[in-house]
Amino acid sequence: MHLSRRILVTGALSLCALPLVAACGGGTTSLAGSDSGSGSGSGSGSGKGGSIVIGTANYSENEILGNLYAEVLKQAGLKVTVKANLGSREIIIPALQHGDIDLLPEYQGSLLLYFDQNATQSSSDEVQTALAAKLPSGLKILPPTTAEDADVFAVTKQTAEKYGLSSLSDLAAHNGQLVFGGPAEDKTRQVGLAGLKSVYGVDFKGFKALDADGPLTKGALKNGDIDVANLFSTDADIATNNWVVLSDPKHLIPAQHIIPLIRADKADDQVSAALAKLNSALTTADLTKLDSQVDTDHQDPETVAHTWAKAHGLAG
Template structure:
């Protein structure tokens, strides 16, 4: 009997140890947080929530989001290099010109190749996919005028600009790539150019006080205004495609994370991003609910 009891205790000990090991393996990421940072803008808040939903839906990681980091890239970039954050949404144009301080703007394919290589070599950071939309500067025109003159591009606009009123915020007239450079490139000569508050531009064009104005291509109010976004046919503006920047050591430690983040590849168009921004800014909806609804509508959440 004593011999049997000793044998039973040994078997029991082996079972307990084996069960504990299995438990530890199954919960290998328990307690591990993925830290996301976002810039202080609606679009980034929504993207941060999308990333969090993707990660939590496909892994056992917990996600911590630091929303609206003051200074945007100027403070997030050094913080992620230091290890304070694991990943964040960034724009190709910002990475190229602001972070890398590269002069000259090559075509999109060349820029992205150079951007990703330099980020990995210089900062040990990796760009994991692009979401699909391009939040760059642009011009819009009232829809009725676009249809009347068949204006679809900046070059088309130049033919009729002398009959139209242009509106923009003060900064646009002072920027190096602002009003003067734009007009010089396309031969634009507006009947009148008005300096206005940035928050009143959409109201002004909707009430027909102005005919043309500058915008960001994912502005929320684009979704509800009767206007047409014109094609920058000479590629005057730099592109700002958005994607996820991640610390390489995080991906090395957790390679499954890269596959999850790649699910964000090409899921958003400019128009879709504008609609989502408008739901938060105009309709007052919660960023996480907006993100969740969009992902669910695309069948991207379990």
């Protein structure tokens, strides 16, 4: 059984020092014993026939992306290990910096706000440039894919019609009337209540801390327990349920194209060229379908990634 997309481990786990993550909480968060795929876990330079250790966060889309990275790297002749479901950025980015893993699938805007909570860049090019300037020494980002999975704020069709909602700008006319739901982190995040207040002047009647684009949030939206939900743009349930995604005319939500975050000493020409093969091949529509195959059809992320990569000539 795979975890819902973008369910993040926070709280006590985020305070744990590596490599002692396993002692700090339940679940698969240790860097040991969480491998999938094949190959060596060596942290030495990649080189021809070398090795790369890929880490993923603890939600299915990121695990799919990690396995797509593994497919193109294996085709390029590298030995690859995938350490899946390691936790939130508070866990996996320190793991990357410490050399426990070499590579992560990341999202432009979220990663920039992780390193600079005051960042205001929104376009893909602006975010990529700002992010490159904010990265700690020893880390590097590679060019983004066409595929993007961005935060969205959605309401049911009935709520949209009742309150006349089509844009985030429309929410302020109903301050104190609507309930917002999403992950607990939304209470303080810029792409959450803080930004909706500062950018759009929105005050909600209440906030319900649920999960990140998971069954709790989507169930609460369906049942009317919340009025506005933080979801993700590649979620096929949005179209299935005819939910209305509110437009973002003031560009609160930054670009979220998928990017490789890698240790600089691993980002040689062989690795960079292999990962670049995904840049135009993987589209948002593809990623949406892959997510649905795992989250709705309950297929294995590694199998889904291999099938897609092989169909696109990116795996043997």
